[in-house]
Amino acid sequence: MSWQNPTFSRGLGGAANRLVANQWSQGAATATANADVLRWGRSEMAAGQVISMGLCQVTTAALHAPNRWIYAVSIWFPPPLGGGGISPPTDQTFSYNAQNLREFYNTAATVDGMDITNPPVIVGPVGSVWNGTQFPLTNLEAKVNVWVVYALDGTAWAYFDRPNPIVCEPLEGGEG
Numbered sequence: 001m002s003w004q005n006p007t008f009s010r011g012l013g014g015a016a017n018r019l020v021a022n023q024w025s026q027g028a029a030t031a032t033a034n035a036d037v038l039r040w041g042r043s044e045m046a047a048g049q050v051i052s053m054g055l056c057q058v059t060t061a062a063l064h065a066p067n068r069w070i071y072a073v074s075i076w077f078p079p080p081l082g083g084g085g086i087s088p089p090t091d092q093t094f095s096y097n098a099q100n101l102r103e104f105y106n107t108a109a110t111v112d113g114m115d116i117t118n119p120p121v122i123v124g125p126v127g128s129v130w131n132g133t134q135f136p137l138t139n140l141e142a143k144v145n146v147w148v149v150y151a152l153d154g155t156a157w158a159y160f161d162r163p164n165p166i167v168c169e170p171l172e173g174g175e176g
Contacts, residue, residue, distance in 0.1 A: 059138075099159050
């Protein structure tokens with residue numbers, strides 16, 4: 001079976017003259033011939049910007065701005081269930097400095113959209129445990145899903161979304 005694009009020698013009724021009708025035919029043939037490329041392009045436009053993601057361990061934090069930290073994260077594999085059969089992968093290449101998306105708009109007076117001055121609270125980095133005087137920045141114990149996306153300048157940007165630990169300070173003259 002063969003098929004051929006029609007060639008119009010005269011126009012159709014209305015404003016579609018012979019040239020317009022032939023261009024429609026050529027356009028349809030081009031779209032049909034390149035359907036796989038058009039389908040791929042449409043899927044790429046809707047694919048989003050996430051280039052990678054992984055389950056990670058937050059290990060350390062460095063203060064970046066008031067109530068905002070830069071976190072060192074590395075891939076984390078849960079231990080095998082039932083004591084055997086599956087050995088964890090050894091690939092440790094998923095290692096980033098990440099930001100907590102929830103901290104993005106934090107300030108000295110606002111954390112996660114809430115006023116932290118009344119009553120006053122102390123905010124720590126994700127995975128830190130209050131030791132009675134401060135939130136340590138090392139030996140953090142949080143597991144997070146980390147997403148890596150492209151920033152506007154084309155660089156990779158790693159982030160996760162997790163609430164920060166807080167400690168309420170005692171109110172003056174009373175119990176806290």
